[in-house]
Amino acid sequence: MASGPTTGTSTTGGPDLVETPGGAQPGPKPAGVVEREFTVAVRSQRQMILRRFLNHRLAVASLIIFIALLMGSLIGGRLWHYGFADRTGDYSQPPSLKHPMGTDDIGHDVMALVFRGAQKSVQIALLVALLSTTIGTLVGAVAGFYRGRADALLMRFVDLVLTVPSLAILAVLASVVGSKAGGWFFVAIVLAGITWAPISRVVRGVFLSLREKEYVEAARALGANDRRIIFRHLLPNALGAIIVNATIVVAVAILTETALSYLGVGVQRPDTSLGLLISDGQGAAQTRPWLFYFPGLVIILIALTVNFIGDGLRDAFDPTQTRVRA
């Protein structure tokens, strides 16, 4: 996005205030003078963040597409005259007016499957992103802020989570819990249990560097307690890294969920997800490409839009971001 926003460039970008080398003016200024000079309305921080986000065109477009996708799959799934579990009697049909995305070899309408799959996948991915980001941030923040023993303990645990082959554990889990565990909620929790670890390492690193900043020392000198320092000073400054990681998790969750389905813990048939559709359609990519490309397209669309939304959020929360002016 080389071209800057065409709106809202004026007043706030003006020259800085004039230095008065003598320091304070003698006596208070008459209030009326100041008010006439400056007409810039005082905006709340929330408004400024919203404005910055809305000025990020790609992010806004992505948000619109993402919401449309979500609503489309929700409403479309209801309205479309085939259900995702229906057998239509048309086997392996290429896209046509009757089946805009074709049908698979046992007669499912692919459009109905994609609607249902997108719904499930987004549901899972968003919950995973939320859970793993929360856990990862919490663990990373505690480790990075308190260092010492807490850090060593938590980080060794993170190492454990990262090194233990998660698929092997899942296979065992699958045989223990069996098909009862097909619910999307369970899938999300399992996925979050894997994906929080890298996030916690990133957050720890950011916190380790941020806690040494002079403004943190300044806050301490003012008498701020740990909670205030973490939530008011460190977290807002770590937000960029956290958001970027959360958006990556969304894409990762959609794809990893496929592996879970293979092992029998993921979303189970006749229910479906985008990951499941992709893995089913993989072998047919040459002969019946519609089975593979339609769900693939939707996955790419979701991953891309979520990434851009994350970009927009990161910039919106960063006041030094001058490309888009509040």
Add this chain to the structure above:
Amino acid sequence: MTATAEQPASTAIGTEPVLSVRDLVKHFPITSRGVIRRKIGDIHAVCGVSFDLYPRETLGLVGESGCGKSTTGRTVLQLQPATSGSVVFQGQELTDKSSKQMRSVRRDLQIVFQDPYASLNPRMTVNDIVAEPLRIHGLHDKHSGDKMRELFRLVGLNPEHGNRYPHEFSGGQRQRIGIARALALEPKALILDEPVSALDVSIQAGVVNLLEELQDRLGLAYLFIAHDLSVVRHIADRVAVMYLGKIVELADRPELFDRPAHPYTQALMSAIPIPDPVKERERRRIVIRGDVPSPASPPSGCRFRTRCPKFANQLSEGERERCVEEEPALIERGQGHPAACHYAAVEKVL
């Protein structure tokens, strides 16, 4: 070191000191690399510093980089725990206070940091930054708006710019924000940790004048940490010169600048530029060679002897022995004010 108890007569004397520091020591552990971090030594950042700060006075603390000036300031504020020694502020001992107990003290003892680019949270608006001390101490209410406007005017900032972020201001303005934040709680004493050394010379004057004006108006006491002698000469009432973690000379400002007794102080003075080319060319320079010795293993006896021009050029073999073996106390030796040199002698440099 009881010698410092006999403080030189000061312009602000006659009252109890607001802050009194005695034998303050701060060591930083040096640890070995690797999994098991053994302590293999100490950085002796501050070694037995004592001084008093009186109400409405400015005590300048000068010295070259790494001599422990800033560490002294931070340890006084308990931002770093002191290794030993005592810090008494308004009659209260600070070194054994918990961080919770320190909170009430912090209302009266504040700090302004050196780097106005690093000491303000980039994600907070200026309003939030200046209001933060009020929020922390539960003083933020609906009248705070007026108070904030007053603070902004006090430091020469436009109150209407409170909704901006620090990066939208220049260095001098940012330092004013830092000062406004420190003043929000109406402290009695301010530790100014090189408040102008990160600023352009043209801006420095503005901030220094502002500080002087605020002192007059609000009756503040300043511990002014600096390495720029000309700034200290302008603002300080008394000056303490630090070298490698110790105060080597302490005197009223005119006395110190006119009659420096410690060789280190003399060398510092001779490095102040004189704005007169003829005089500047003719003056005698006392040049110190070499670097500051490692604070991990400071020299025995007098810490300055490894670089002392007097030790190298003027003293006899027998006299030198005393410098190597005996640490000079910060006492008066007939030169009018305390200096930590066995052979202290007043020499006019400026």
